[in-house]
Each structure stands twice: as C-alpha cells, then as structure tokens.
Amino acid sequence: MTDPLYIRMHGNDNVAIVANDGGLPAGAIFADGLRLCERVPQGHKLALVNIPKGAAVLRYNVPIGYALKDISAGNWVHERLLQLPSARGLDNLPIATVKPAPMPPLVGYSFEGYRNVDGSVGSRNILAITTTVQCVAGVVAFAVKRIKEELLPRFPNVDDVVGLEHSYGCGVAIDAPDAIIAIRTLRNITLNPNFGGEVMVVSLGCEKLQPERLLPPGTIQIVDERNVADVGVNADAMLDVVCLQSENHVGFMSMIDSIMQAALPHLQRLNARRRETVPASELVVGVQCGGSDAFSGVTANPAVGFCTDLLVRAGATVMFSETTEVRDGIDQLTARASSPEVAQAMIREMAWYDAYLQKGQVDRSANTTPGNKQGGLSNIVEKAMGSIVKSGSAPINGVLAPGEKVRQKGLIYAATPASDFICGTLQLAAGINLHVFTTGRGTPYGLAEVPVIKVATRTDLARRWHDLMDINAGRIADGDATIEDVGWELFTFMLEVASGRKKTWAEHWKLHNALVLFNPAPVT
Ligand code: CA
Numbered sequence: 001m002t003d004p005l006y007i008r009m010h011g012n013d014n015v016a017i018v019a020n021d022g023g024l025p026a027g028a029i030f031a032d033g034l035r036l037c038e039r040v041p042q043g044h045k046l047a048l049v050n051i052p053k054g055a056a057v058l059r060y061n062v063p064i065g066y067a068l069k070d071i072s073a074g075n076w077v078h079e080r081l082l083q084l085p086s087a088r089g090l091d092n093l094p095i096a097t098v099k100p101a102p103m104p105p106l107v108g109y110s111f112e113g114y115r116n117v118d119g120s121v122g123s124r125n126i127l128a129i130t131t132t133v134q135c136v137a138g139v140v141a142f143a144v145k146r147i148k149e150e151l152l153p154r155f156p157n158v159d160d161v162v163g164l165e166h167s168y169g170c171g172v173a174i175d176a177p178d179a180i181i182a183i184r185t186l187r188n189i190t191l192n193p194n195f196g197g198e199v200m201v202v203s204l205g206c207e208k209l210q211p212e213r214l215l216p217p218g219t220i221q222i223v224d225e226r227n228v229a230d231v232g233v234n235a236d237a238m239l240d241v242v243c244l245q246s247e248n249h250v251g252f253m254s255m256i257d258s259i260m261q262a263a264l265p266h267l268q269r270l271n272a273r274r275r276e277t278v279p280a281s282e283l284v285v286g287v288q289c290g291g292s293d294a295f296s297g298v299t300a301n302p303a304v305g306f307c308t309d310l311l312v313r314a315g316a317t318v319m320f321s322e323t324t325e326v327r328d329g330i331d332q333l334t335a336r337a338s339s340p341e342v343a344q345a346m347i348r349e350m351a352w353y354d355a356y357l358q359k360g361q362v363d364r365s366a367n368t369t370p371g372n373k374q375g376g377l378s379n380i381v382e383k384a385m386g387s388i389v390k391s392g393s394a395p396i397n398g399v400l401a402p403g404e405k406v407r408q409k410g411l412i413y414a415a416t417p418a419s420d421f422i423c424g425t426l427q428l429a430a431g432i433n434l435h436v437f438t439t440g441r442g443t444p445y446g447l448a449e450v451p452v453i454k455v456a457t458r459t460d461l462a463r464r465w466h467d468l469m470d471i472n473a474g475r476i477a478d479g480d481a482t483i484e485d486v487g488w489e490l491f492t493f494m495l496e497v498a499s500g501r502k503k504t505w506a507e508h509w510k511l512h513n514a515l516v517l518f519n520p521a522p523v524t
Contacts, residue, residue, distance in 0.1 A: 043376030079378035133169025185403035205245030281315030286427030293375025293440030297386015306487030308392035345399035446506025
C-alpha cells in the first residue's frame with residue numbers, strides 16, 4: 001500500500017485515520033483531493049473538513065470530543081485538540097429497545113473436547129493445584145516442577161500441571177462485603193472446564209481463606225467414589241487438601257512428597273479421559289483487547305465481533321468485558337439487552353464501577369495508556385467505541401458480576417476491569433475454554449489455564465511479531481481481506497485450537513501471565 005489512504009468509520013464522521021505504515025508526510029494528497037497540512041502518524045486522525053472550535057469531533061458517528069480550537073481540513077487531530085465529553089448518566093437509558101432480527105442458526109460445526117461431569121467441556125486436560133494463600137506459592141511451584149519432570153511422562157493424555165498462584169488469602173479484610181469477589185473468583189477458577197472437575201488444594205493452615213471457606217460443601221462435583229465422604233443421596237465430595245502446617249510434615253521434602261502423592265489419583269483419572277466430538281455450542285469464549293491502537297476498532301475488533309456473531313449463531317457462549325471500555329457506550333448496551341432485567345444488571349455493574357473509581361478520585365478516563373495515545377487513540381470515548389465492536393450485534397443475554405460463573409448461552413457481559421491480567425483471570429472464573437485477545441501495540445500475553453488466541457490489528461505488528469500473533473487482522477486495512485474473511489478465519493482457528501489440533505503461539509512458547517485477583521476490599 002503506497003497511495004495515501006485514510007479509513008473513515010461512518011459517513012457522518014468528520015475525522016478519519018491514516019492507514020499507511022509509517023504515517024504520511026505533510027503535502028500527501030488522498031484520492032479525493034484532500035491534502036495533509038502536517039505529518040500524521042499511522043493510526044492517527046486527520047480532519048476531513050474544517051472543524052470550528054467547540055464543534056463535536058465525530059468518529060464511529062459518536063462525539064469522541066469537542067474541538068478546543070479551530071481545526072482545518074487536513075490537520076492532525078491529536079488528543080491535545082480534544083475536550084473529553086462527560087460520561088453519559090445512568091438514568092433514562094434505552095432499555096431493551098433494540099430487537100435485532102434473529103440470526104440464522106449456524107449448524108454443522110464441532111470440535112473435539114473433554115466432556116466434564118458437570119456438563120461443561122474442556123479444550124485442554126490440565127491438573128490444576130488450587131492454593132488458598134500466597135504463602136504456599138513457592139512450595140507449590142517446586143512441587144509442580146517435580147510432578148512435571150517425574151510423574152507427567154507416565155500420563156501422556158494430561159496436557160499440563162498448573163499451580164493456581166495468587167496474592168490473596170491472608171492479610172485481607174475477608175469479611176468485608178467486596179471480599180466475595182476475590183473468593184468466588186478463585187473458587188470458580190478451580191472449577192474451570194479445563195481442569196476436568198479434579199480439585200486438589202494446597203493450604204498453609206493458619207490463613208484467613210480456609211479451604212472450607214474457599215470451596216464449601218456442595219461446590220465440587222463427585223467425579224470418583226474415592227472422593228466421597230459418605231455414600232448415599234446426601235453424599236458430598238471431600239476436599240482433597242494438603243496442609244503444609246500439618247504435624248505430619250517433618251522437613252520440606254515431606255511436604256513435596258505429600259503434594260506429589262495427592263496429585264497421583266487426579267493424574268490417573270485425567271489421563272483416562274479422551275476427547276470426544278462435541279458441537280461448537282460448547283465453546284465458552286472470552287474476548288478482550290490490550291495494547292490497543294486506532295486500528296483495534298477498525299480491523300481486529302470488528303473481525304472478532306463478526307466471529308462473536310458466528311459463535312452466538314452456533315449456540316456457543318461469548319463474553320465481552322472491560323467496564324471502563326464499554327462505559328461510554330452504555331446506551332448502546334442497555335438498548336441491546338435481551339430483557340429489562342439484563343439492562344438493569346448492566347446499569348448495576350456500571351454504577352458499582354463508577355463508585356469504585358470515584359473512591360479512588362478518578363473516572364473512566366484513567367483507562368487510556370501512553371501507548372494507546374501513541375497509537376492514535378485520543379481518549380477513552382474513542383477507545384470504548386472501538387472496543388465494544390468485539391461484542392458483535394447479537395442481543396446481550398446475561399450479565400455476570402466480577403468472579404461469577406456463566407450459566408447461559410449466547411452473548412454475555414462479564415463485568416471486569418479492563419486490566420488485561422484481571423480481565424483474563426475473571427473470565428477464567430466465568431468458565432471460558434478459549435480466550436481471544438486483540439492488540440495493536442503488541443503484547444505477548446498468555447494464560448497457562450486456557451489457550452489465548454492473539455489477533456494483531458496491523459500487518460506491521462503481525463510481520464514483526466510473526467511468532468507471537470496468531471491471526472493478522474491488519475489485512476483488512478491493507479485491503480487484502482474483509483472483516484468477514486478474518487472473522488471466519490478466527491472461528492475456524494478456534495475450533496482447531498479447542499480440539500488440540502493446533503496450539504497458539506503463547507502455548508508454543510509457554511508464555512503465561514500471572515493470575516491477578518480483583519480484590520476491591522481492604523487489605524489489613
Ligand atoms: Ca484489556
């Protein structure tokens with residue numbers, strides 16, 4: 001692509017972004033005769049017409065800001081020229097007003113997955129070791145290394161062994177109302193479909209988050225009679241806990257031996273499992289973005305949105321998240337809710353987050369990063385409009401509060417912070433078996449617990465990070481592929497990855513970010 005090219009998102013927009021790699025110099029002339037007055041970097045906005053001081057600057061047909069001074073056609077419209085609009089209030093929103101025509105079902109697609117006792121399906125077969133507190137993390141990491149080296153070779157059908165390390169468990173106000181968010185997040189991660197219903201816990205002993213509080217009776221499905229305390233209709237699964245402070249432990253090695261012994265029956269049961277053909281409706285996909293640029297909302301996120309619609313049509317579950325990145329589109333989302341109850345749940349989550357930010361004396365504008373701005377995103381409104389398109393066009397069928405587990409099909413709003421690590425952690429708790437991550441600036445993000453498919457927004461990033469990015473949506477801006485092409489490519493790749501036939505680059509290199517629990521409650 002050498003001819004000067006801009007991309008306008010909507011016919012009413014008075015700005016567009018420069019598509020060319022490396023940006024364009026002053027004097028560059030577009031096909032319609034518009035001439036740039038100054039250099040504009042790639043992904044940054046240029047004025048298509050004269051915009052007088054105080055007028056709305058429109059992208060996605062939405063005011064992303066108001067001009068702080070007169071802007072001439074062909075000028076670079078950067079963030080210092082824009083005044084941020086105030087956030088839409090949460091009163092008088094349109095409630096479930098949009099009734100999209102039903103989308104035709106998408107039938108005939110399947111993948112090979114691990115069917116669990118609770119009906120969920122795993123895309124991987126992993127032994128997860130739950131920890132109640134950060135104190136045990138070093139010991140568990142040591143034990144996991146030994147299990148991988150000495151036991152795992154005997155169980156070829158088990159993909160991996162993962163210690164669920166986190167910073168919660170003690171030194172926290174565990175009875176504060178908001179503590180439930182961190183606790184249920186950890187509980188529901190333990191029950192993620194990729195762990196086969198096998199629950200094994202390592203505890204220190206004196207911590208606030210006792211194993212019975214983390215996983216009360218009734219939360220674990222009975223997978224084997226050996227786990228059952230008493231036989232009968234009221235039988236409950238016994239929690240399999242290794243407590244490091246137990247008097248039986250004399251010396252560090254006895255702790256390691258205990259953990260390895262405890263792992264054996266779980267590994268045996270996981271190893272006996274086989275993949276089976278299941279419909280694509282068993283996919284539970286979490287989508288998010290990170291390291292976004294102005295192309296995120298032009299290439300990768302619209303392609304993900306198209307794929308989201310394919311998944312919904314196939315009967316699957318898709319979650320989008322990142323509260324500060326949808327806050328400015330709240331009226332679109334409440335309008336798209338499938339019922340007034342769903343719309344009210346959406347408003348409840350936004351109000352909770354507004355109050356949470358206010359406690360810290362900031363608002364949703366604290367979201368954008370220096371990299372976002374270098375990538376052409378002037379502010380949170382512009383970022384949000386590009387972020388929401390990941391949700392496609394289906395009605396929103398349900399809302400999850402942070403850390404809750406999904407129980408419905410269709411498009412779900414899982415309320416999470418936009419922080420990549422916290423969003424991924426909360427989506428794991430919600431029960432995803434695949435994660436899709438779009439990026440424009442580039443991030444090597446990955447999770448040990450589920451495959452993470454990374455989608456690049458620009459060909460330049462996909463070229464430089466050829467062994468980190470799984471899908472190149474930049475071809476859309478290059479004119480080499482359509483949004484639909486890349487959406488289908490992503491959908492097909494998902495089925496391959498979920499089946500274990502293909503690995504993502506993050507899996508290939510074993511790039512794993514930490515679990516980061518969202519704990520809005522005080523620490524002590
Ligand atoms: Ca994010």
